[in-house]
Amino acid sequence: MKVFNKQRFQLMKGKQFQKYLVYAIGEIILVIVGILIALGISNWNQEKQLENANKDLQKKVLVQLDKDINSVEDFQKDIDSLHQTYLKVLGRDYDKTKVxxxxxxxxxxxxxxxxxxxxxxxxxxxxxxxxxxxxSQELIDLNSTYKLYLKNFDDIENIIYEKMKNNLAEIERTQPWYLELITDFTCRNDCINYLLKDEGHKARIASLRFLFVNGYGNLVDGFREDLLLAKSSLEAIISK
Incomplete structure (x- = not known):
């Protein structure tokens, strides 16, 4: 910049205004170029930081995906065990090892x-x-998948809760042994016979089994498959 200042003084002294104007424009261009370079470097740094932050996010999501898939698979075993218990109550063939x-x-x-x-x-x-x-688009889709399934899980859980509450209400209304059951958690012969043989109660249990196994269970199965697909797709994109 000192070189330009010295040259500018000489040109003004010599009344060479036109040449001075050229040098002045050159100074302006250099300043603009310097600003653009600085902005470019700043933008590049920001983009690099965003890229690194997204890579770190992707790794965290994959770790959480593994945890959630394991939780879903454990719950599938619980559903299977519950299914066998319902089959036993309904007098159907069941796997004793899972009850x-x-x-x-x-x-x-x-x-x-x-x-x-x-x-x-x-x-x-x-x-x-x-x-x-x-x-990132894969993460957005995955987020939507979670929200959809969690909403569906909440809906089916509420239906199951109401069904179980209504079953207990019916037992409370009609069975004299309910007081002993709910107070002392004791189920004698009349209680056992009702739970295993009463056709009305078995019909309500059959509905609960359907809600748990065919409703909730099928949702969980679909959720697991979608999580596995999302994990595979995300890993493939990251490895490119």
Missing amino acids: KDGSMLSTVLFEINTLSLDKHLNNLIENAKLDDSDA
Whole structure:
């Protein structure tokens, strides 16, 4: 810049205004170029930081996906065990190895098995600044998948809860042994005979089995398959 200042003074002194104007424009261009270069470097740094942050996010999502897939697979085993218990109550063939000893009464009357998943993965994606990469689009789709299934799980759980509540209400209304059952958790012969042989009760249990196995269970099966596909797709994109 000192060179330009010295040259400018000489040109003004010599009244060579036209040449001075050229040099002045040259100075302006150099300043503009310098600013553009600085902005370019700043933008490149920001893009690089965003890219690195997204790569870190993708790794975290894959870790959480593995945890959620394991939780879903464990729950599928619980659903299978519950299915066998319902089959036993309904007098159908069942796998004895999958029925927990001493748990039939509480399972049939009181327990509501649910898939325990938090919203950690959703929070990871929704709180991140995503770039416009294919991997980011995959994360957006995955977030939508989670939201859809979690809403469906909540709906079916509410239906099951109402069904179990109505079953207990019917027993309370019609069976004298209900007081002993609900107070002392004791189920004598008249209680056992009702639970295993009463056709009205068995019909209600059949509906619960259908809701758990064919409703909830099928949703969980589909969720697992979609998570596995999402994981495979995300890994393929990242490895490119």
